[in-house]
Amino acid sequence: MRRKVDRVVDRGPFRGALADAELRRWVIKPGTKPWKHAAANSTTPWTYHPSKAEQVWLTGQAKGQICNISGKPLMRAAADAWIAYSGSPEVWTPGGRPPARPSPEQAAALSHFALASKQATPHHQRAIEPLHGIARHPNAMVGCASISGERTRSIFDLTYLVLHNDCGHQGQGAAKPTVRLFDMGASKGFFNISGGIPAAVHDGSGLDPSTPLLYRLYQDRCLEPDAIYSWELRKGVTSAEWWGSAPASLRSKTHFFEVPVVEGELDEALAGKPNPSSFLQMLAFTSRPEDFVVVKLDIDTPAIEQTIIAVLSQRPDLAALVDELFFEYHFDFDGLDFGWGDLNVQGDVDTALGTMFRLRSLGIRAHFWI
Numbered sequence: 001m002r003r004k005v006d007r008v009v010d011r012g013p014f015r016g017a018l019a020d021a022e023l024r025r026w027v028i029k030p031g032t033k034p035w036k037h038a039a040a041n042s043t044t045p046w047t048y049h050p051s052k053a054e055q056v057w058l059t060g061q062a063k064g065q066i067c068n069i070s071g072k073p074l075m076r077a078a079a080d081a082w083i084a085y086s087g088s089p090e091v092w093t094p095g096g097r098p099p100a101r102p103s104p105e106q107a108a109a110l111s112h113f114a115l116a117s118k119q120a121t122p123h124h125q126r127a128i129e130p131l132h133g134i135a136r137h138p139n140a141m142v143g144c145a146s147i148s149g150e151r152t153r154s155i156f157d158l159t160y161l162v163l164h165n166d167c168g169h170q171g172q173g174a175a176k177p178t179v180r181l182f183d184m185g186a187s188k189g190f191f192n193i194s195g196g197i198p199a200a201v202h203d204g205s206g207l208d209p210s211t212p213l214l215y216r217l218y219q220d221r222c223l224e225p226d227a228i229y230s231w232e233l234r235k236g237v238t239s240a241e242w243w244g245s246a247p248a249s250l251r252s253k254t255h256f257f258e259v260p261v262v263e264g265e266l267d268e269a270l271a272g273k274p275n276p277s278s279f280l281q282m283l284a285f286t287s288r289p290e291d292f293v294v295v296k297l298d299i300d301t302p303a304i305e306q307t308i309i310a311v312l313s314q315r316p317d318l319a320a321l322v323d324e325l326f327f328e329y330h331f332d333f334d335g336l337d338f339g340w341g342d343l344n345v346q347g348d349v350d351t352a353l354g355t356m357f358r359l360r361s362l363g364i365r366a367h368f369w370i
Contacts, residue, residue, distance in 0.1 A: 015303045016266035016267065016307070017266045017303065017306035017307040017309070017310040018303055018306055018346055022266065022306075022310060023346060023347040023351045024347070024350075024351055024354075025310075025354075025355075026313060026351075026354040026355045026357065026358040027350045027351055028058045028059060028357070030059060033055070034058075034357070034361070035048065035055070035058070042316070043316055043317065043320040044320055044362070045115050046113040046114065046115060046126075046363050047113065047114055048111070048113055048360045048361050048363075049111060049112050049113070049114055050111045050130060050131065050357070050360075051078070051108065051109055051110055051111045051112075051130045052078075052108070053074070053075055053082075053130055053132075054111050054130035054131050054132070056069060056075065057069065057131060057132065057349075057353050058131070058354075058357055060350050060354065061350070062133055062349045062350050062353065063334065063348045063349055064334055065334075066134070066144060066333065066334045066349055067143065067334070069133060070133055070134055071144065078108075078130075079109070079132070079138040079139070081106045081109035082106065082109040082129055082138075082160070083137070083138065083139070083159070083160060085100075085102045085103075085106040085109075085127075085162070086129055086159055086160055086161060086162045087159035087160075088100065091162065091165075092159050092201075092204060093201065094167065094220050094221060095220055096167055096220060096222060098165060098168030098171060099127075099167075099168065107127070109130065110127045110128065110162065111128050111130045111131070111360075112125050112127045112128060113125070113128065113360075113363070113365070114126075126164060127162050128360075128367075129160055129161060129367070131353055131356050131357060131368075132368075133349045135349075135368040136155055136160065136368060136370055137154075137157045137158075137159065137160040138160065139152060140153050140154065140155045140157065141153065141154065142155050142337065142338045142339055143334070143336035143337060143338050144336065155370065156370050157204050157370075158201075158204045161367055163217060163218070163221060163365075164221065164292075164323065164365060165221040165222070166221060166292070167221060167222040170222050176222065176223070177223075177290060178226050178227070178290075178292070179223045179224060179226050179294070180226065180227045180228075180229070180286060180287055180292070180294070181215065181218070181225040181227070181228045181296075182229045182279065182282075182283065182293070182294065182295045182296070183210055183214065183230045183231070183296045184231045184261055184279060184295075184297050184298065184299050185232065185296065185297070185298035185300070186209065186210060186211050186230035186235075186256075187209050187210065187232060188209045188235060188237050188241070188242060189211060189230065189235065189237075189242035189243060189244065189246075190212055190242065190244040190250070191209060191237050191241050191242055191244050192241075192244060193208065193209065193212050194245060195245055195246070195247065196212060196244060196246030196247060196250045197216050197246075197250070198216050200216070201213060201216050201217060210296055211228060211230050211254075214294060214296060214326075215228070218294065223292055225253065225294070227255070228253055228254040228255065229257070229282065229286075230254065230255070230256050230257065231257045231260070231261050231279070231299070232256075232257075232258060233259065233260045235258065242256070259277065260277065260301075260304075261277060261278070261279045261299060261304055261308075262275065262277040262278065263275065263277075263278050263279070263280060263304055263307045263308060266307050266310055266311070269307050269308075269310075269311045270310075270314060270315065272284075279308060280311055280312075280318060283318065283321055283322070284321065287321045288321070289320050289321060291321070292323050292324075293321055293322050293323050293324075294324045294326075295324070295325045295326070296325075296326040296327075297325070297326065297327045297328070297369075298327070298328040298369055300328075300330075302330060302344060302345075305327070306346060309327065309355060309359070312325075312359065312362075312364070313355060313362070316362055319362040319363065320363065322364050323364070323365060324364070325364050325365065325366045326368075326369040327356075327366065327368065327369055328369040328370065329347075329352045329355070329356070329368060330345045330346060331345055331346060331347045331348050331351060331352045332345050332347065332348045332349075333345075333349070352368075356368065
């Protein structure tokens with residue numbers, strides 16, 4: 001979610017990633033079960049296993065059925081079990097503690113990554129929220145809420161997310177990795193947040209600036225960022241307000257670019273044509289596979305966003321550099337109000353789900369952002 005005054009309108013020729021064939025590249029073919037196949041990225045040992053509830057969405061035929069599918073009793077029950085886990089204090093606000101173990105019912109509702117060569121122990125299996133056609137909190141007041149009247153959560157409620165928690169791993173003697181946070185669409189930076197980082201994120205609201213919010217969420221999970229890369233073309237505040245009261249220790253690790261991310265045409269981005277404004281080339285230059293890399297993509301400019309996503313989905317070498325990704329995919333929500341306003345939407349629920357599943361199959365913990 002970004003302040004809409006910061007919106008950048010799609011202009012110019014950079015629209016190759018918005019071609020229908022490109023948007024639909026990863027739509028699940030009806031009748032297939034792609035999760036039965038081997039891992040799509042040979043550079044990662046992790047394989048992705050969608051929950052049974054997620055598999056209901058991965059048919060390539062969810063378009064026009066979002067409200068129908070999400071409202072089924074079994075789907076609602078699975079969503080309730082998932083949210084009971086993700087929103088619990090032990091999981092949402094761990095405060096430096098390992099994640100709580102899900103109950104059998106919760107484990108069945110969650111999707112997960114697993115090491116194929118290991119038995120399913122806590123450190124060889126990592127839970128993640130299932131992909132869902134609502135693409136936010138499953139009880140968010142969007143779209144189908146006007147039909148069912150049962151969804152009552154804010155559209156900015158983030159407690160549906162299950163982020164990677166490394167505290168248990170480090171507690172077993174593993175070293176903390178170098179953590180890099182890339183925030184494309186950083187809006188107001190550290191504005192109006194005492195000390196630059198919130199003391200806690202109790203209510204799960206995503207209304208605060210995203211860089212401090214994500215910093216706190218990963219700090220709570222023993223993954224405090226070591227380097228921050230933030231982009232915002234129209235920050236909406238003065239430079240002094242953008243930096244706020246962030247201390248020198250935080251400023252020293254923050255790189256702020258008050259210029260747009262530009263990737264060029266899709267074929268140029270795929271080939272890595274030299275481009276000083278490219279996030280993808282910044283990623284490749286700064287990051288190593290052993291780093292823990294977090295990427296948030298929300299610049300409200302579909303041609304650029306989709307180019308970045310298309311390159312990550314087609315280049316496993318770059319995908320292997322990203323551990324966790326947050327993407328506000330602006331798709332047509334079966335013609336219902338989803339909070340996009342007048343933003344130009346691209347694709348539909350099947351293109352969104354198929355693309356996010358592809359990213360997860362490459363080893364990226366890909367999440368729908370608000």
